[in-house]
């Protein structure tokens with residue numbers, strides 16, 4: 001679909017972003033084509049969006065032309081990752097092109113059934129770092145609290161595919177939450193609690209507030225964080241009531257999962273504006289995906305769009321080796337190439353950190369193009385973003401320190 005570019009500078013204002021206009025157009029056309037009987041009120045209700053999720057092949061075939069690759073896996077039985085797309089997000093998918101970026105991230109293909117070398121159910125060993133069901137305590141001062149296994153839309157490369165969508169019959173009850181909260185109360189070193197899942201923002205305001213209130217009461221918990229894709233796949237969820245509630249629990253940060261500039265619609269822009277206006281610092285997490293966002297050009301458009309929405313690019317993840325994800329994984333050099341194409345060429349705060357979440361539970365390890373070139377006596381050689389070498393006078397010569405050990409004099 002062609003870009004709809006606004007004609008005049010005079011129209012620059014709230015809606016001046018070309019990405020926005022492209023997507024707005026797409027949503028409007030889609031609604032007219034598929035959901036013409038649905039009122040604005042219903043469409044804009046997050047409850048309606050959740051109730052009307054697309055979860056079966058026959059529902060999907062009403063909105064787009066399925067390829068054999070897609071049809072066969074949706075017809076097949078087996079323990080695959082659940083399938084669900086909100087009608088809103090379905091509107092952003094190209095109905096005719098199975099290779100369309102967003103389409104590939106949410107519609108399964110037969111490759112999902114392949115297990116490749118290096119892949120496993122729980123590559124990050126989260127279950128092992130879980131002292132209590134529903135909590136991962138890997139780092140010294142912060143924990144990951146899995147508050148639900150439900151998402152409105154499931155990403156095909158989900159890092160928690162082993163547990164989402166009620167695959168293990170797990171129950172996320174207040175009793176279970178209470179046990180996690182008691183654990184956090186008992187560990188004074190925990191100063192940062194990250195709510196994740198599943199998607200915490202699919203919980204009702206009441207349940208979410210129940211959690212935030214209890215966590216806020218713990219004196220040593222300084223920062224609360226929510227990890228979510230809801231503002232992107234279900235922006236209708238970001239209601240004034242929700243943001244009014246959230247702002248009572250500051251400091252509250254939010255990590256939002258973005259994948260591609262096509263996601264930056266008018267709706268998403270409004271959702272992020274509400275969150276940012278509520279004083280919530282927004283940051284993005286993006287998974288590097290082959291054929292979806294693995295180019296400097298796409299990534300640059302994404303990060304530029306994000307900072308326009310007051311979202312600070314945070315992490316770019318190498319795709320975790322969960323089972324059936326090989327068709328999404330890029331070689332590491334791709335990620336490095338993208339980082340090299342961003343750093344120095346755009347605002348420093350628009351550049352995310354590229355990380356591998358180390359298999360086996362090592363945590364997130366930053367992967368960067370080398371900037372320390374070498375040392376000669378008291379002079380350190382460093383390389384800038386254009387690969388030009390500069391010298392820095394550093395009299396405190398590091399002898400035998402780990403950091404300098406791999407620096408050869410050049």
Ligand SMILES: *Cc1c(COP(=O)(O)O)cnc(C)c1O
Nearest residue numbers: 136137138139142143144194364
């Ligand atoms: C990512 C992650 C965190 C948070 O890490 P930050 O680098 O502080 O954002 C905490 N716990 C676990 C298990 C994680 O995977």
